Every structure is written in C-alpha cells, then in structure tokens.
Amino acid sequence: MKKVIFLVDMNAFFISCEMVRNPYLAGKPAAVAGDPKKRAGIILAANYEARAYGVKTAMVLKDALRLCPGLVFVPPDHSYYEYKSKQVMDILEGYTPIVEQNSIDEAYLDMTGTEMLFGKPTESANCIMNEIKNTLGLWCSIGISENRFLAKMASEMKKPLGITELWQHNVPEKLWPHSVKSMYGVGAKTYEKLNMLGIQTIGQLAKYDRSLLFKVFGKYGNELHDHANGRDFSLVQPHTAGDMKSIGRSTTLPEDLTDIEKAKATLMELTEEIGITARKFGKRGNTVQITIKYSDFQAVTRQTSITPTCITKDIYEAGCRLLEQNWNRLRPVRLLGISLSGFDKDCAKGQISIFDIVQDSKKCDTNNKHDTQKKHEKIDRAMDSIRMKHGMGKVVRATLANRKQQSDK
Template sequence: MKKVIFLVDMNAFFISCEMTRNASLASVPAAVAGDPKKRTGIILAANYEARSHGVKTAMVLHEALKRCPEMILVSPDLTFYKQKSREVMDLLSNYSPIVEQNSIDEAWLDMTGSEGLFGTPVEAAKHIMDEIKDRLGLWCSVGIAENKFLAKMASDMKKPLGITELWKDDIPIKLWPLPVKTMHGIGAKTAEKLERIGIHTIGELANFDASLFVRTFGKNGNDIYLHANGIDHSSVHPHRADEMKSIGREKTLPENISDIEKAKIVLIELADHIGMTARNHGKKGRTVQITLKYSDFRVVTRQTTLSATFTTREIYQAGCSLLEQNWNRNHAVRLIGLSLSGFQEEDSLKQLSFFDLKEDPGKNDKNQRIDQAMDKIRSKHGTEIITLAALVKKETI
C-alpha cells in the first residue's frame, strides 16, 4: 500500500493565536515581538498584513518598525500558545492515531489507508484545514507526500491555507528547481558551502556525485543527498503514549435551527463519521458528549457514560438522549458537536448506565456487524457509496 504522509503546518501561529482572542488584530498589521514596550528584541511571528510590508520572522524589531511603523505589537504568551498547540494536536489525532509533533506549530500524520474514512488525500487535507479553521480559528497549510521529508517540503510551497501534493513523480518539476537553501535540513552555512562548489538548486544536489558529497559533508551528507532525491525512510513516531484521546466532529449549520428533528439528523451524520473513525482505529469509548452552540454564541456541553462501544447506533442513541434532555426550542442552535472518549479506562471502573441495561447484547453484535459491513464497502468504494437511511429519507441540514 502506498504511504500517505501529511505535514500540517500552522500559518503565522503565535500571532494567529492572539487573533483568536483579539479579533481587531486580524485586519491590521500585527506581530508578536520580544519586548513591545521597550521596542527591543525580534519578531517572533507576523500576520500576513505585516508581511506584506516586508516584516519577517526573526527580524530585529526596530528594522520591522521602519518597514511598518503602524504595526501593532503583542507580548509573547507561550503558555497560551502551548494550549492552542495542544488543541491542534488533539484535533489532528481524530484523523490518525499516528501523529508526530515536530514543533509547537507543526506535525506529521501517517494517513496511509484512510481513504475510506476521509476520501482522497486532498479531500482529507481540506477536511483538516476547514476543521482547524472553523473550530479553533487558526489557519494551516498541508503538505502531502509518501514520506516525511517530501511532506515537509510540500507544506512550505503554498502559504497561507495551501494544500500541496509532492509525490515522487513530481520531484523533477516541483522540488529540483528550488534553491538549495530552501531544502529542509540545510542551514545557512551548509548552503554557502554547497554554492561554493557550484550547487545552487536541489536538482544539482540530487545529481551530484554521491560518494564525493558524503566525503565532503560527513555523516549527514548521505541523508542530505537522499533527501534531495526524495528518499526518506524514517517513520512517523507519535511522541505521546496515547495519541488519540477523543474522536469528535462538529457541524456549523448553514442556518440556525430550533427543530430538534433536524438536529437529530445532523447528529446521525456526526455519529456515523465518529463510529467509522473509532472502528478504523480500534477505539471503543465510554463517554459520549454533545456540544450545542446557540445563535448568541453561548455554548453548552453535556456528556454521559455507557458501555465501551464504537458502533454508530449506540453513539447516536447516547447523543440523542443528551440532545432531548437539553434541547430548548426557544434558543436557536448554530452548531452541533458530538464526541466519543474514555478509551483508556479500566473495565473495573466502568460505570453502568441506562444504555448498559437497555441494550440487548445480541443486538449490539448485530449493530457491529452492520457497521463493519458498511465500513468494508466504503473502504473499497468510497465514503459516499453507502449511507444511513435516515440521511437519505430526510432532508439534511
């Protein structure tokens, strides 16, 4: 099976985090800087309005202000940025259990074999980009390739909000014409050495004498040479013991709704996606949570406990019960969310719930067989080939 690796790179991350809590920064040149009060230090991150004036990351602050005197400066808040980073990584873990965080604002995902869940690689990347934007208010770019190095290079090719594929067949056209200094893993000093021996592009490096290159640049020379040829055998290694802590989906509605039956149809769609993701990763959860965001932007979350499950029907029933208990037709809803969690709890700590007593074990087996049959068909023919009857019989939101 062909490997599919994503590199998700957050765009202008620090200042974008600041814009999520101060919307006025989004429409003017702004940057996170070392010491805005003393006007010393360097630019840590600039938004795209500031970049249009020539402001760049790591630029000395007084030079940046010469280029853009009206730029608003914000003091860095690393604690806040780390929290936003955790939110991004938790969201990414819904798409793959194999997520390797490379820095505070980027991560590799091994998406191999996920086409049955999320569609083509480009479609999956669009899902990720839209969900990060809608749920977290942040922008990202996604590089798609068959190894980590090419995915990293692809992620830098189009910003902001770019999706770029860089497969091995694309290397001569997309990778080799680039300046050698843009290659991931090559610093300024190495780039200078390469240019002194006549290597100015990645293509020239890829076609250089391999043995001579290794003798010149030592033990790292072989890796650099292989990367220039698009070869990278390293695997995506998750840094956390349990990369997937929850599986969740949200849907912002095209219009506010007060009809609970319409809300239930949205809930079926969310439960179907969550159940399929959970089964794909072998994750049975015991906690189902719903999120309701009202037209006045007030948010309500409610959760319940049930027997460990990954069947769509049980996830939907739990969510539906919570929906019925908390629905208020006098308050229009603009967003509905559903999630499954509690994957690592011990069986001995399991809390019996209404669902444990109500469901027939034989019926649960039947639900699981139905789900698995649907998953198998979707994996082979795509997610749109088969769907739940309720989503066909009734008009969806």
C-alpha cells in the first residue's frame, strides 16, 4: 500500500491565535513581538496584512515600523499558543492515531489507509483544513506526499490555506527547479558550501556525485542527496508525554541586573510558564535547575533535588534558593533561566473551579503537608484554566502585580 503522509502547517500561528481572541486585529497589519524596551524587540510572527508591507519574522521592530508605520504590536503569550496548539492536535488525532507534532504549529500525519473514511488525500486534507478553520478560526496549509520530506516541502509551496500534492514522480518538475536554499534542512552554512560546489538548484544537488557529497558533508551528504531526489525513509512517530525530558524557560533581561529581588520577580514569570506546561502534560519533576549568564557572557548552572511536583510555588522556591546561594551582586546578570526535570509520576489531571477551592480550603488541615500541596495544585489549575481562556494577564500573582505597579510609577 502506498504511503500517504500529510504535513499540517499552521499559518502565522502566534498572530492568528491573537486575532481569534481579539477581533479588533482583523484586517489590520499586526504582529506578535517582544517588548521594544527590552532586548527581545523582534517580530515573532506577522499576519499577512503586515507581510504585504515586507514585515518578516525576526525583523527588528524599528525596521518593521519603518516599512509599516501603522503596525499593531501584540506581546507574546506562549501559554495561550500552547493551549491553541493542543486544540489543533486534538482535531488532527480525530483523523489518524499516527500524529507526530513537529513543533508548536505543525505536525506530520500518517494518513495511509484512511481513504475509505475520509476520501482521497486532497479530500481529507480539505476536511482537516475546514475543521480547523471553522472550529478554531485558524488557517493552515497542508503538504501531501508519500514521505515526510516531500510533505514538508509541499506544505511550503502554497500559503495561506494551501493544499499541495508533491509525489515522488513530480520531483523533477515541481522540486528540482527551486533554489537549494529553499530545501528543508539546508541552513546558511550548508547553502554556502553547496554553492562552493557549484550547486544552486535542488536539481543540481540531485544529480551531483553522491560520493563527493559524502566527502564534504559526511553522512549528511547522503541525506541531502536522498532528499533532493525525493527519498526519505523516516517514519511518522507519535510523541508521548513520556518523551518529555525537561521543561525550561529563559529570558534575556531588559537591563543587566545586580538587584536579586528583581531577579526573583523574573524567575517567577519564567516559573509560571514551566508550572503551566508541567500540569498540562501531567508531569512532576524532582530536579530544578537555574542558569545565570553574566554581562561578560560567562554562565553558570546549578541544580537541586525536590519532592516531585508540578506546583509553581514549589518550583519557584527551589529556584530562589539556588539563586540566593549563587548570587553575586558585583557581577551584573543579563540572562536568567530555570528548568524542571527528573519527571516521576503523572501530575493529577482535571480542572477545578474557584468555588471548589474555597470549599476544600475550609476542610484542609494546615498541619498536613499533603493537603496543603493538594490545595496549591488546585489553585494553580484554576488559574491555568482562566489564563488559557482569557490570557496570562487576567490572573497575576501578587509579587508580579507589585512589580508592575512599581515599574508603571
């Protein structure tokens, strides 16, 4: 039976998510971007109205504004994007159990043998695209082929809302004329080396001496040659929660810090995202690690063991202890990071209402650590639920609220 592989690629995912919950952005050039007052002031995702002006991902904000003076900036909300990504993946799993999430906004599907259920590949692709669009308000493009590489290349050929078939017999006509720079997996350095060999198109790479490619690139040379000829023998492999080895977040600070209290507030922001992700995937970690990078770009990492947890408070307190033990006010800090790993058993799942928390609090024995931990977890989950629906800013911990008030003065 001939393999049928889809690559579903969400179009302008971050900003599309923002447009779903904020209809005001519809029809306006807009982009998700880091704070221009911070060092992360770049475009993370631009909608198609903004792209028409030449605004691109990774562009510095001042350059984007020069091209599009009316560009609307939206701060990133990664927890919300993960929530929307999970909704997309849930839809995809309704079409095949073999779904491999490749990133937050794309996934491979093995659709082999599903024609009796959903029709021919283009018909089932249309079903998927329309369900995502009608149910979630999000757009996607879908590449169809008999292997992963060609499906990925096909998905890039028509955006937005494009469905493209690229089978192996189409390769000479549809793939070979393209620049080798457009080939999935070819980065800037590889492109430069290929150009030095006189290779400028995918067709030229496909016809190049395989043994010479091996001499220049090693085993990767064989892979390049196979891909250029439309060959890819890798399988679509579904990820499971057990594949997750760690959950980490880091940030470059808006200014070098010597004040540990400001560093702790930043650590809390990062820990919030880690806790949300741990609870989402049902993970408890017993190892907390922090990363401190100084203004001279030297970095240190320190870790500690804790009772397995997915509670934000526990992770944060462990991170703060490490920070206090390793803080040097004479060395300005430019980056902070924290991670949770050593996953043990599943974190109890399920959502809870604020009213349940109040009732449970009255019954809670404050001398019983287990009950206290259970209460904190329920509070965290209630906050998660509110944030996923209405945004991270709707529920803020007191320490972060105080920090914002001070910065606004």
